[in-house]
Amino acid sequence: MIEYLKGKMTQKNPTDVTVECGGVGYFLNISLHTYSLLPENENILIYTFLQVREDAHTLFGFMEKSEREIFKKLISVSGIGASIARTMLSSLSPGQIIEAITTENVPEIQSVKGIGAKTAQRVIIDLKDKLGEIDSSGQISTLQRNSHKDEALSALETLGYTRKQSEKVVSRIIRNDESASVETIIKLALKNL
Template sequence: MIAHLRGKLVEKNPTDIIVECGGVGYFLNISLHTFSQITSEENIFIYTYMQVREDAHTLFGFMQKSEREIFKKLISVSGIGASTARTMLSSLTPAQVVEAITHEEVDIIKSVKGIGAKTAQRVIIDLKDKLGEVSEDVNEIITSSRNTQKDEALSALETLGYTKKQSEKVVNRIIKEDAEASVETIIKLALKNL
């Protein structure tokens, strides 16, 4: 089983990449979430999952270990194949998938192309209790990216002449209301409220 690849990024498309390792080019199917995280740097380290079937050996690539774990859990559900799991991780972020399953939000899972109501309910029933350690990893990633955005916003506001104590309350409130807010948005909203 191939667990990860470290090599040269030869080709990058929204649904697949080619990584060259030791003169061999590996074709990896990826989600849009992974695509958005791949930088344009030449060298890449990517986690993989290899699916072996009678008619094909298929490699899937993930920038985060937690996304690979969610993918493996999804394909363990009856009725969810590798392409459906990849579509799910392209339509929703790993954090949104975990949240939808743990909060039993059938409509969010059903919004993914190729998943009906019964399959969405099966995903929730099968995985609700199995996402404990994965959700911790996902939350860690979300929290660390939020902290970076918060720090950048606070630094910018300090540069503009506001005290850290003064701006921290406002920034915390903005992040609480919109966890996905970009640094730019946080700063703009903070300036309106300071």
């Protein structure tokens, strides 16, 4: 995957931008949120996401890593393609999307063109628990606790415990000791399972 492009912005439109890097011009699809953050000068660093399909390789550009993370989470939802995700990020800011999902605000998500009630509910159901590493201001937070929890749960699954039974025990352990290491969480969970 192409992590980012750093080069000269040769063309700028509300829906796309062209960035020249090493003599090659890259066409990037962007949201209105990214467009509003584009600098006036020609030099730019823009984060990217490459979507590979049978009929096309499409490059998307984002001025913020957090917006790219939200985009990737949105397209993971059944019924949300790249164009609808881009429309969502054009209609609502990343912070508004996170807030709408975490507060289960169906009308807010449904206000985006192309999203009906069922799709809005699916977005909320699929993403409500997956936005832990992105806070409501749109910044990617480095909550060690979440990664420790995920690592511990993965390890317990590998050891043969179901995620459902492990989740309750691990959550209780983290609630009692937020700074617990992955090893400590696993050891305590094994005693309680």
